[in-house]
Amino acid sequence: MESNNDEKKSLLQDVGLLIFVSLFSITAVLMSLSGNLLLNVIYLFCTILLLMITYFFGVLPSLISNIIFIGIQAIIMTYQYVVQVKRIPWQLSFWMIVPILLSLALYTMTKNQIALQKSNGELRTALIERGAFDEQTNLRTTVAYIEDIAVFAETNRRFDIPVTTAIIKIRYFNDLKRMMSPNQMKLLLKLTTNAIKEKTRTNDITYLLNNDDPTWAILLYTDSKGAEIATSRIKDGFEKKVKSNDSLSTMAISMVVGIASWDSESMKTPYDLMNAGIHETQYDV
Known part of the structure; x- marks a missing residue:
């Protein structure tokens, strides 16, 4: 109506x-x-x-x-x-x-x-x-992410299309936070969001899962290898943006990425995919 x-x-x-x-x-x-x-x-x-x-x-x-x-x-x-x-x-x-x-x-x-x-x-x-939209970054939040995983998982079941999530965080964020001003924090959040948006395809959806410990997520219709290629582009674009920014270039800022694919046999709820991606960020060295 x-x-x-x-x-x-x-x-x-x-x-x-x-x-x-x-x-x-x-x-x-x-x-x-x-x-x-x-x-x-x-x-x-x-x-x-x-x-x-x-x-x-x-x-x-x-x-x-x-x-x-x-x-x-x-x-x-x-x-x-x-x-x-x-x-x-x-x-x-x-x-x-x-x-x-x-x-x-x-x-x-x-x-x-x-x-x-x-x-x-x-x-x-x-x-x-409703918590489905972040005002500062114009990205969907965890609420929308969990709902969309369910849709992606159903597409995977019906058409056998691979579904993968990429979880993106800032390496050593808690240490960086103590050294950065509020303006630098906002700038880093915006810069990271822009780097992710610029390097993803139109049908890849980006989310902001956590503001306090900035955590982004991407849902992709691809396998883990395709997600690795996509996140590699994001990392390169992010690194260039940080180096070209006078306020952030002096700090050791980098991304960590965790990639997990939907497995209908071992995963039962959308949270399983999200938690698997977050777990994988621990191994990105």
Whole structure:
């Protein structure tokens, strides 16, 4: 239901944008045909002001401002006809209609855009509250990791596709922690996350299992040899990033990796795969 609402809002946003662009194109054509350069320029700036009111203050102040603008135009036309004894410039009458249509199109577009942003924010908050999404690194957490292992394991059972996890940690992290500032810690977390993301394939999913003793995990549809190749690329990319970073390059920072493949005979729960990968990090020297 929520997905359908978001699709509807996205469609309305696109429709509002198309109408807004079309109206501006029509306005440009009418300006060139009407010929009164001074009034056209003045009315154009007034229209832009009305659009700003619509964007920042909403539809009601916009409608009130548009009515005032129409009244001003009527006064100008009357003044030219009565005082200056000129013909009423009917060719400029489109300015009485176009600004309010532009304002409504802009309101439709921005209203649905804001609604989509709010919906995305609520979804993000819900994921964080459920513990399935880490706000700092934009990675899934242990909750999602355990759920996804179950899905990967079922795929392995049905299609006999190998499933492997790689567990990644920072070597001697507790010792490094005592020597690093909070900013360096945040930088290391971000740098490691980026190194992992850059070197993994689109269908390889990355997780942050632990913030206190930073532990990352990757789920891959491959065997242990394929995972070794992937983690080797990650290690090389991580090492280059650390060496090129002035704040971290003076420290002996390196990764440890543990690789474990799903074995339906010996593994019964998703935790078995996770624990096997964590256990294997002890042997990465």
